[in-house]
Amino acid sequence: MAAKKEIKNAFYAQSGGVTAVINASACGVIETARANKGKIGKVYAGRNGIIGALTEDLIDTSKETTSAIAALRSTPSGAFGSCRFKLKSLEANKREYERLIEVFKAHNIGYFFYNGGGDSADTCYKVSQLSKKMGYPIQAIHVPKTVDNDLPITDNCPGFGSVAKYIAVSTLEASFDVRSMAKTSTKVFVVEVMGRHAGWIAAAGGLVEDQGIPVLILFPEVEFNKEKFIAAVDAKVKEHGFCTIVVSEGCHYPDGKFLAEQGSRDAFGHAQLGGAAPVVANMIKEALGHKFHWAVADYLQRAARHIASKTDVKQAYELGKKAVQLAIQGENSVMPTVDRISDEPYKYKIGMAPLSKVANVEKFMPKNFISKDGFGITKKCKAYLYPLIQGEDYPKYKKGLPQYVTLKNVAVEKKLPEFEL
Amino acid sequence: MAAKKEIKNAFYAQSGGVTAVINASACGVIETARANKGKIGKVYAGRNGIIGALTEDLIDTSKETTSAIAALRSTPSGAFGSCRFKLKSLEANKREYERLIEVFKAHNIGYFFYNGGGDSADTCYKVSQLSKKMGYPIQAIHVPKTVDNDLPITDNCPGFGSVAKYIAVSTLEASFDVRSMAKTSTKVFVVEVMGRHAGWIAAAGGLVEDQGIPVLILFPEVEFNKEKFIAAVDAKVKEHGFCTIVVSEGCHYPDGKFLAEQGSRDAFGHAQLGGAAPVVANMIKEALGHKFHWAVADYLQRAARHIASKTDVKQAYELGKKAVQLAIQGENSVMPTVDRISDEPYKYKIGMAPLSKVANVEKFMPKNFISKDGFGITKKCKAYLYPLIQGEDYPKYKKGLPQYVTLKNVAVEKKLPEFEL
Numbered sequence A, B: 001m002a003a004k005k006e007i008k009n010a011f012y013a014q015s016g017g018v019t020a021v022i023n024a025s026a027c028g029v030i031e032t033a034r035a036n037k038g039k040i041g042k043v044y045a046g047r048n049g050i051i052g053a054l055t056e057d058l059i060d061t062s063k064e065t066t067s068a069i070a071a072l073r074s075t076p077s078g079a080f081g082s083c084r085f086k087l088k089s090l091e092a093n094k095r096e097y098e099r100l101i102e103v104f105k106a107h108n109i110g111y112f113f114y115n116g117g118g119d120s121a122d123t124c125y126k127v128s129q130l131s132k133k134m135g136y137p138i139q140a141i142h143v144p145k146t147v148d149n150d151l152p153i154t155d156n157c158p159g160f161g162s163v164a165k166y167i168a169v170s171t172l173e174a175s176f177d178v179r180s181m182a183k184t185s186t187k188v189f190v191v192e193v194m195g196r197h198a199g200w201i202a203a204a205g206g207l208v209e210d211q212g213i214p215v216l217i218l219f220p221e222v223e224f225n226k227e228k229f230i231a232a233v234d235a236k237v238k239e240h241g242f243c244t245i246v247v248s249e250g251c252h253y254p255d256g257k258f259l260a261e262q263g264s265r266d267a268f269g270h271a272q273l274g275g276a277a278p279v280v281a282n283m284i285k286e287a288l289g290h291k292f293h294w295a296v297a298d299y300l301q302r303a304a305r306h307i308a309s310k311t312d313v314k315q316a317y318e319l320g321k322k323a324v325q326l327a328i329q330g331e332n333s334v335m336p337t338v339d340r341i342s343d344e345p346y347k348y349k350i351g352m353a354p355l356s357k358v359a360n361v362e363k364f365m366p367k368n369f370i371s372k373d374g375f376g377i378t379k380k381c382k383a384y385l386y387p388l389i390q391g392e393d394y395p396k397y398k399k400g401l402p403q404y405v406t407l408k409n410v411a412v413e414k415k416l417p418e419f420e421l
Helices: A024-032 A050-052 A066-073 A094-106 A119-129 A130-134 A158-181 A200-211 A226-240 A278-287 A299-303 A310-328 A379-388 B022-034 B052-053 B068-076 B094-105 B118-129 B132-136 B158-182 B200-211 B226-240 B276-288 B310-328 B377-388
Strands: A009-012 A043-046 A058-060 A111-116 A141-142 A188-193 A216-217 A244-250 A260-265 A272-274 A293-295 A336-340 A348-352 B009-016 B043-046 B058-060 B110-116 B139-144 B189-194 B215-218 B243-248 B261-265 B272-275 B291-297 B334-342 B347-352
Touching: A009 A024, A009 A050, A024 A066, A024 A111, A024 A310, A043 A050, A050 A058, A050 A094, A050 B132, A066 B189, A094 A111, A094 A130, A111 A119, A111 A310, A119 A141, A141 A310, A158 A188, A158 A200, A158 A244, A158 A299, A158 A310, A158 A379, A188 A200, A188 A278, A188 B310, A200 A216, A200 A244, A200 A379, A200 B139, A216 A226, A226 A244, A226 A278, A244 A278, A272 B009, A278 A293, A299 B291, A310 A336, A310 A348, A310 A379, B009 B022, B009 B052, B022 B043, B022 B068, B022 B310, B043 B052, B043 B215, B052 B058, B052 B094, B068 B310, B094 B110, B094 B132, B110 B118, B110 B310, B118 B132, B118 B139, B118 B347, B139 B310, B158 B200, B158 B243, B158 B377, B189 B200, B189 B276, B200 B215, B200 B243, B200 B377, B215 B226, B226 B243, B226 B276, B243 B276, B276 B291, B310 B334, B310 B347, B310 B377
Parallel strands: A009 A043, A009 A111, A111 A141, A141 A336, A188 A244, A188 A293, A216 A244, B009 B043, B009 B110, B110 B139, B139 B334, B189 B243, B189 B291, B215 B243
Antiparallel strands: A043 A058, A260 A272, A293 B291, A336 A348, B043 B058, B261 B272, B334 B347
């Protein structure tokens, strides 16, 4: 009798800023693993991302009911906890990698699914090299996620479509509001959106132009020129009586200084931004005298599962599912991707990219997506964006509130001594 | 043959800050007037509120199609334009009242429907006295509208239920997000909401407590005590690992100073607020060292028709409808009201209040709606709030965006000389 092939367990973790649909990817991973019980064992989730692996703080997802896992599809945030923690290189911190291998060994883990953005793709890539460099057989698959939409190769990233929809819808609604008030009151509305380096989210605000709204966008990709900007606002208000401005948190002066910095930095060394909207609003008030209102959407935008894009939710799930299928097929060091076939009708397929080409590469807005004056988006950009915000995928409600799931998150028994981070 | 009773036209205007459902009231007014053609003539809307009446800038709503008027029900903002403009007393500014009468006479207007909040109820009340004081027969009916929910007598005000739903949903979503990040990153999330004097909107954020979220509310009704507040945040973060804070824009120190003032004032002399969230967030960072995120919802909250409360939309429509019915019945100087019969199951009827008892009266949160420590809401408050956020009333979407209507707003031909405001 041939020896039975040993079934390995999987590790799954959520990393970096969470989104409205990262749990839909988790749902795709777990449901697909459950459907392939002969090939893949349990899915252990890292409590608070990779930290859960390092500290052997694993969550046994097999303790969750079928309906709880299904409910992840319509629950925003990271159900297992996320973290901002970047592994150093193998050379710089061998101790952490050795610990990861110990934990993987102790729990018979052969698959590593990492659900995150650019920095996380780098971590996943490093883990994928462990087989070669340290002799431990592990298959590492990265599941893309980032509202910033800045991962390369894939046409778009889960999380982005829903933020884009939220920003487009909210900008439209607030613009209707300002238009109503403009005669005697507010003439300028400024909304600040996420996006440190790439203006994808801000670009989504530009879609309201097609609904007759005068809108100006301040991209991180375009150096801020106050004089030119004030002239543009003045022209819009003179023509339409009001104007909406969408400012990216990453908007900056030619010398690199952000319009507003809070001064603190996160674990990855990124400046913590926020507060560009009031700066821009006051600038306009001073130059043109217009009454203004401003909003900073912050977490509201990336958590807004209530207005998630149906396309986005579907793709988030499909990419999670594909990650498990790729693992079963024996792949390592790859990321499933969305490959666009056509804009209208929107068609795409799920493809695959090597992590070596994904890690540490940031995708910015192409030049031909930004209008010549630097304050708007082009037809090409709109054709790219519309499919991503298509469709609504409403959660269920009870007593007026969405029914989001909180998992039991039962811990797997520890087998190893403690580890200091 | 008896002389045919002359059919009078109606004037309708939107006043003050607009909401997600003020157009649903407009829809109720116009559809009900259209259904009573034998009793009421055309509905002329004031372009930009009462200013439209003073400047004889009237919009002929009969030029709009049935479907355009129906679409108002699911369109946020003020379709005819609103204004911040308060009529002085008859004694202080007889000229404006004489002008109003001239315009009403010139366009055969016998009904005055004014859709607004507290200041507007005062204007409507003054107009309702014109028959008695200046001999011009006019029936003035006030249609309640205010996200602040601060009108007396009526159980609640159209616009509030939808903002409450938006704030409850958004606070829940953002809290799930913070909970995911709290281990290594953001531990405190602060969201700033509207409400200058009354904390109704902030209170809605308190509903997330029932979903297991640690939340602290800063009401305008409770004098801000920094020491007590920081201690409360510290306790929540120690217990739960994170904390959400909902701060009302009207939150202030014992001496009346707002946590953040922008320095400018609106036409009614109210201070223009905004920016309490970053103040609170930085205060916590300084005292406790926690990483924070903050959002200022501003117009996004009151314009958020995409997540409007079905109860709110229904009541906004019904109150507009009732206003016309009251006018037909010969009423003057009244406001239709929502009279609650029971919380669960939620039952109410549409009643009526005299404007003399509505104008210039502000309704604050009852003391027994605020928890003893001043940072939360009580069971009584929750029983009041839940019915108001019940149900979803989604607009139709096209290409991923809601299909909101922009009316033609055809002007009525002017018959009078110009009038300087």
